[in-house]
Amino acid sequence: MTKTASTEPLSPQTDVATAPASGRRPLIRFARLRDLALVPAIIVLMIIGAIISPTFLTLGNLADVLQQQTALALLVLAEAMILITGKFDLSLESTMGFAPVLAIVLVVPTSAHGLGTEWPQWMAVPLCLVIGGLIGAFNGLLILKFQLSAFIVTLGMLITVRGLHIGFSGGSSLFELPQSFMYLGFEKWFGLAASVWIALIAFVIGIIALSYFRQGRSLYAIGGNVDAAKAAGIRTNAVTWTVLIIGGVLAALAGTLETGRLGAIGANMGEQLIFMVFAAAVIGGISLNGGKGTLFGALCGVLMLGLIQNLLTLMSVSGHWFKAIYGAIILIALVLSRLTTGKAQE
Amino acid sequence: MTKTASTEPLSPQTDVATAPASGRRPLIRFARLRDLALVPAIIVLMIIGAIISPTFLTLGNLADVLQQQTALALLVLAEAMILITGKFDLSLESTMGFAPVLAIVLVVPTSAHGLGTEWPQWMAVPLCLVIGGLIGAFNGLLILKFQLSAFIVTLGMLITVRGLHIGFSGGSSLFELPQSFMYLGFEKWFGLAASVWIALIAFVIGIIALSYFRQGRSLYAIGGNVDAAKAAGIRTNAVTWTVLIIGGVLAALAGTLETGRLGAIGANMGEQLIFMVFAAAVIGGISLNGGKGTLFGALCGVLMLGLIQNLLTLMSVSGHWFKAIYGAIILIALVLSRLTTGKAQE
Amino acid sequence: ACGESSTGSAPGGTAGDPNAKVGVDFPRADSDFWNSYIKYVPQFAKELNVNMMDPTNSQNKVENLVANVQSLQGQGAKAIVMAPQDTGAIATTLQRLEQQKIPVVTVDTRPDNGKVYMVVRADNKAYGEKACKFLGDKLGGKGKVVEFQGALSSVNGRDRSEAFAACMKQNYPDITVFEEPTDWEGSKASSALQTRLNQHPDIKGIYMQAGGVFLAPTLQVLRSTNHLLPASDPNHIFIVSNDGIPQEFESIRKGEIDATVSQPADLYAKWALFYAKAALEGKTFKPGPTDHGSTIVEVGNGNLEDQLPAPLVTKDNVDDKALWGNQIGQ
Amino acid sequence: MMSSVTQAAAGDQLAAAARNITKRYGRTVALNEVGIEIRDGESHALVGRNGAGKSTLVSVLTGLQAADSGEVTFYGKPSPALSDREGWRRNVACVYQRSTIMPALSVAENLFINRQGKTLISWSKLRKQSAELLEPFGVDVDVTKPAAELTVEQRQLVEIARALSVGAKFIILDEPTAQLDGPAIERLFERMRALQDSGITFMFISHHLEEIYEVCQTVTVFRDAKHILTAPVADLGRTELVDAMTGEPGGLSVPGAADRPSIGDKSTVALNLRDLSGDSFDSINIEVRKGEVIGLAGSASSGKHQLAETVYGLRKASSGVIEVDGRKLKPGSVLDALKNGIGCVPRDRHHQGLVLGLSIAENAAMTVMDKLGPAGTVPPKQLAQVGSKAIESYDIVTSGPDQPVSDLSGGNQQKVVMARALASDPKVLVLINPTAGVDVKSKESLLGVVDRVARTGAAVIVVSDEPDDMRVCDRVLVMFHGEVAHEFGRDWTEQDLVAAIEGVTEK
Numbered sequence A, B: 001m002t003k004t005a006s007t008e009p010l011s012p013q014t015d016v017a018t019a020p021a022s023g024r025r026p027l028i029r030f031a032r033l034r035d036l037a038l039v040p041a042i043i044v045l046m047i048i049g050a051i052i053s054p055t056f057l058t059l060g061n062l063a064d065v066l067q068q069q070t071a072l073a074l075l076v077l078a079e080a081m082i083l084i085t086g087k088f089d090l091s092l093e094s095t096m097g098f099a100p101v102l103a104i105v106l107v108v109p110t111s112a113h114g115l116g117t118e119w120p121q122w123m124a125v126p127l128c129l130v131i132g133g134l135i136g137a138f139n140g141l142l143i144l145k146f147q148l149s150a151f152i153v154t155l156g157m158l159i160t161v162r163g164l165h166i167g168f169s170g171g172s173s174l175f176e177l178p179q180s181f182m183y184l185g186f187e188k189w190f191g192l193a194a195s196v197w198i199a200l201i202a203f204v205i206g207i208i209a210l211s212y213f214r215q216g217r218s219l220y221a222i223g224g225n226v227d228a229a230k231a232a233g234i235r236t237n238a239v240t241w242t243v244l245i246i247g248g249v250l251a252a253l254a255g256t257l258e259t260g261r262l263g264a265i266g267a268n269m270g271e272q273l274i275f276m277v278f279a280a281a282v283i284g285g286i287s288l289n290g291g292k293g294t295l296f297g298a299l300c301g302v303l304m305l306g307l308i309q310n311l312l313t314l315m316s317v318s319g320h321w322f323k324a325i326y327g328a329i330i331l332i333a334l335v336l337s338r339l340t341t342g343k344a345q346e
Numbered sequence C: 001a002c003g004e005s006s007t008g009s010a011p012g013g014t015a016g017d018p019n020a021k022v023g024v025d026f027p028r029a030d031s032d033f034w035n036s037y038i039k040y041v042p043q044f045a046k047e048l049n050v051n052m053m054d055p056t057n058s059q060n061k062v063e064n065l066v067a068n069v070q071s072l073q074g075q076g077a078k079a080i081v082m083a084p085q086d087t088g089a090i091a092t093t094l095q096r097l098e099q100q101k102i103p104v105v106t107v108d109t110r111p112d113n114g115k116v117y118m119v120v121r122a123d124n125k126a127y128g129e130k131a132c133k134f135l136g137d138k139l140g141g142k143g144k145v146v147e148f149q150g151a152l153s154s155v156n157g158r159d160r161s162e163a164f165a166a167c168m169k170q171n172y173p174d175i176t177v178f179e180e181p182t183d184w185e186g187s188k189a190s191s192a193l194q195t196r197l198n199q200h201p202d203i204k205g206i207y208m209q210a211g212g213v214f215l216a217p218t219l220q221v222l223r224s225t226n227h228l229l230p231a232s233d234p235n236h237i238f239i240v241s242n243d244g245i246p247q248e249f250e251s252i253r254k255g256e257i258d259a260t261v262s263q264p265a266d267l268y269a270k271w272a273l274f275y276a277k278a279a280l281e282g283k284t285f286k287p288g289p290t291d292h293g294s295t296i297v298e299v300g301n302g303n304l305e306d307q308l309p310a311p312l313v314t315k316d317n318v319d320d321k322a323l324w325g326n327q328i329g330q
Numbered sequence D: 001m002m003s004s005v006t007q008a009a010a011g012d013q014l015a016a017a018a019r020n021i022t023k024r025y026g027r028t029v030a031l032n033e034v035g036i037e038i039r040d041g042e043s044h045a046l047v048g049r050n051g052a053g054k055s056t057l058v059s060v061l062t063g064l065q066a067a068d069s070g071e072v073t074f075y076g077k078p079s080p081a082l083s084d085r086e087g088w089r090r091n092v093a094c095v096y097q098r099s100t101i102m103p104a105l106s107v108a109e110n111l112f113i114n115r116q117g118k119t120l121i122s123w124s125k126l127r128k129q130s131a132e133l134l135e136p137f138g139v140d141v142d143v144t145k146p147a148a149e150l151t152v153e154q155r156q157l158v159e160i161a162r163a164l165s166v167g168a169k170f171i172i173l174d175e176p177t178a179q180l181d182g183p184a185i186e187r188l189f190e191r192m193r194a195l196q197d198s199g200i201t202f203m204f205i206s207h208h209l210e211e212i213y214e215v216c217q218t219v220t221v222f223r224d225a226k227h228i229l230t231a232p233v234a235d236l237g238r239t240e241l242v243d244a245m246t247g248e249p250g251g252l253s254v255p256g257a258a259d260r261p262s263i264g265d266k267s268t269v270a271l272n273l274r275d276l277s278g279d280s281f282d283s284i285n286i287e288v289r290k291g292e293v294i295g296l297a298g299s300a301s302s303g304k305h306q307l308a309e310t311v312y313g314l315r316k317a318s319s320g321v322i323e324v325d326g327r328k329l330k331p332g333s334v335l336d337a338l339k340n341g342i343g344c345v346p347r348d349r350h351h352q353g354l355v356l357g358l359s360i361a362e363n364a365a366m367t368v369m370d371k372l373g374p375a376g377t378v379p380p381k382q383l384a385q386v387g388s389k390a391i392e393s394y395d396i397v398t399s400g401p402d403q404p405v406s407d408l409s410g411g412n413q414q415k416v417v418m419a420r421a422l423a424s425d426p427k428v429l430v431l432i433n434p435t436a437g438v439d440v441k442s443k444e445s446l447l448g449v450v451d452r453v454a455r456t457g458a459a460v461i462v463v464s465d466e467p468d469d470m471r472v473c474d475r476v477l478v479m480f481h482g483e484v485a486h487e488f489g490r491d492w493t494e495q496d497l498v499a500a501i502e503g504v505t506e507k
Ligand SMILES: Nc1ncnc2c1ncn2[C@@H]1O[C@H](COP(=O)(O)OP(=O)(O)OP(=O)(O)O)[C@@H](O)[C@H]1O
Pocket: B026, B027, B028, B029, B030, B031, B210, B211, B212, D105, D106, D107, D108, D109, D121, D122, D123, D124, D125, D126, D127, D143, D144
């Protein structure tokens, strides 16, 4: 938000401005310095964790941390891409809850809260993803065609879609879910939760796309200066729309995985998660003004939040002070990463 | 040395011919066209309300709507000023809950959850406002001195301050409150709740300050282009800090009024209110990018949300579909105001 | 009902009009427990001949509750039934209703402050105690137990947590309790359990304060970590839940969990409306046992609370037709 | 360090002085022990190539940035503390190179920013004063409109009017004329002279050296972050000045169209505009042949910018046809224009030209991203090559192709925009104010590029207010009120041109 005059530390070159340098640094990087900002904070957390609890550094515990963060990670992936493109999506958390609900009520019998359509059960997952995409597309319609503010459109959708969730589920948790729908969130592949693999693959694809592909790079151009991007022949509306749709699909996927992990869809699945999504993305170096940050940085943000949460659980912090301590650690981590990178945040 | 150049800009009464566009506009304009965008939507809501329920247009009902919106209104006033200055404050909702709690536990006896300090009871309200201001000042410190992103700082504070609230109150509601603390939120002046008058006065002061005073106008300059504002001689950091502090004080005031209205401080007072705060502000024409919008517009946003809520209650919309309908109406109102003003939103 | 005194001084000025309008506010629409309650209310209204207005829903927010009550009143409600989830911040509203002689019945929770005609509730401290005793006995007084605490900002979450802790401390000092803050969120419970099982693979018991939100996530974690073992297995984890929704009964039958407290959604609805009507008729009540198996107790402030029975359900009585969890949706 | 010429006669007071100023950005040294002394009442020019450090000195002199070392004084007194913005403002007013216009605020308020009034603001008074303030500059706008609705030129004039009216006795103008047309520049100079007569001191930065000779008495030259010389303007010839700036002898040679073989009818038509109408222009018919350079001149309201933007698809024509090599373009589609071989330097580099947060390489390659690697990939190597090539071909002062464009000096940013336009090897090139803010030497090389691409057979349209830019043109079309009012061959004179632009010649 802040428009501070940047004081970017410059080239590793000689001290005279006029020496045009050949590119010694890699041109595109997974992460710029500011995206590695969290690494020190993460290491400090790791060390503290190892001291406090012998469980902390066990593979089992770390694997659990990863699994617990998959839904958040996918939402952050979606939000990071949307933010880089210079837009906003608050409705992801509702989509994460509603897409599975609608998919489920379309396939299960009325006795299990179904709508009576009873479509084949294998359709549940694909349906869920499609519904997520449609919500993203609808957001895109309002934002791009009606030129409404993305923030406010998706805030309206946050409420509306959560409302549809409650309406369609009758407010109750859906317990009787097709086995196929639980598979991805529950199964293990090679000793690690399938959902972790899926999130990992999604991030790798995202990182490669945003680093090495024209369409991916165009997100930065659009987020940085949409008029300049347009003048360079980038189809800004089409790209933005696509990103919003992918965002919806990823949120729906997160919902599927979370459903498998939790074994049911509660009426408040995903509620308030959007705050954590923004926290992770912004802590990870994504700018709310668009055009800046990397997906790798965002992933670090997710991991940091997960580690803090895990640590506090292992420490058995009292319920009454849990939130205060959690918030304080986030603030300290922020200050730490600010001091280690020496870069103002946006 | 000729001393022609005086600090006073050119005298207002030269005879030069072309003084374009002076008299063409209406004389008093608190708000520009885009800030009036909501007026049609509000009128439509009023008409629908009158048709649907005979209660709706009664003085009693409208007075109730106003009273119910006072806390939201004060938070929106605070947030609008902060947004205009190009910053963000998510922690207002936590401040609204925590400032009263801390003030109270400092004055009440331990038997009523007090800390044992038992300061004089009359100090409760001033203390509460000071605490609000201190939270704002702390936000300002992190944002301006440490140059952290306002969004992420106040997100951290949102969590931390709520945590402190739960910690200090032990999670329970505080209900043994000094009478002085309840007065403002409970009393009526001239047949209307005192809190409504207070919010009204706060808005009038805000509107006048932001329309007719240099310091107030500087918020727009800072939010529009902080470097340019600095270049124009505005002490951008001092002004921004002041605005953040005023924001905290207003949030604490909102907490005081809400406490008086509700008769106690629940452990989740204000929770999730920040979404509504942003909704009202942005619907009312405040830009998240800073430098745009008026307080009058923001006030319209508050009124609109209050009327929608009231209308849905009077219509006895089913609980399960309430949220969906509420969200949908907000979206429709947005599209409506977009179409009536023909202006793209930010 | 028993415990009822002769028709005496009316609490409201409306004595004698049992057909006056009764306003009902539901606290939330996103919980299995409350959904059942929402279904029962109109049903019992018809049965008890209560002139119920269109109910409102405060969506978990006390601000909404206050607004809803104002508007119900504006539309002519002469008695109000509500279930404030935030039990403090309703004080002023109660005060105003009292001044205007509109009797109030609260359900599920009791206000911290202010006068109500009757509280229809169950003893939430007893929930915690029952869960504690059940686990304590099953574990033979030692071992490790995980507790999913409800939101500490809710009187129910606090009552259950405090009673459980006090009982454990007093009766089973050798049992270690891990209190996990969850804010009534299933996903937080799931993460905490996973972490805790990793740290202490020898967890022996779980107390979940609301089956409506914690049941599925808990089972899912146990399933994936192979902890879902029959009661006969020495490594079986004993689970006691709360709420009494049909899914919990299902799990008890399958042996996945061991017990739950059936919080009577049906009786909450029935007796809330009953008392609302009684208030309109000008009846008054006093402490003592009732004719419907409950006890009215004085809970301070001159308020009365009808503490309805909330039976512990185990494998032995899970098929009892009288349990609401066995009736709803059948 | 200071050349002896500036050792002003005793008694002559210095309005402002900076001594031994060093300023680094990271490892870039933007100012290296430089100094400048500006005598009370003079107009002092500061010149130097793009990236020489001029604007950096401006921000030090106006208190926006602290120098790493060195001192600044005003009228012999040390400069105020950095936080004392009021203090700085009393001493110095400035038109910065980067816009300080606040688009959301009204024109009136932009003019009176932070001095709307001491107590209650009277908007009606402010409106009146604003109108008066703008009057001498010929800006005829509704001062209550948001500044966002102004043209680039009008915005610049608003900035100038504001700086001149603040009441400071020392005023800095950092490239005020880069976005202005001839008459506007003339009006500005009139104001400057009048103010100078009343005792105001100016520091004036421009890449138009003739302007220096027109309004300044003293000139200081910076090169590579160092002070080179200070001398009375009258004592320094144009060639010497350019030599001092570039550090190498040998004057300038802006390529002229006459050096190219003339384009006959034999060359095929590359770009054909038929009956084209749109925003502010009407029924335009223009044919541009391969290898031909067309100049479009005209006042700000002539419609020349709109016409050029329409050709590139930035605007949609209301009727008529645009053809490239006989193929009709889809109206209002930049993508189609690009596909058919049109390249463009848009009018405002900050608006449509650059993504400031991205690197030079990325900006330069933005129009050819699809051509860098197979299957839509962007191999970092190729990307770096595009960047390095741009840096080389256009002489961009930078630490490397991955430097964010936001860190470049204004002129160097402009070169990146040129690189972007040419990256796709366009058949038709549309250049709008291509040399705005570019130093003389670089201008030479940029116009050299125009000459070069024309020789290779590209058709070029140059829209510009600068007569220099018109010298490479085979034909110059002067637009007036949306129509082509006049056409010159290679043999135009500046007088004819100005007369035509102002609409005083007969057709
Ligand atoms: N040029 C302007 N720039 C920004 N805001 C303006 C401008 N002109 C008017 N306004 C806005 O319009 C409102 C009132 O303006 P108006 O011209 O009516 O003032 P006024 O009180 O009539 O002034 P005066 O005392 O000079 O008659 C203010 O809120 C102000 O924000």
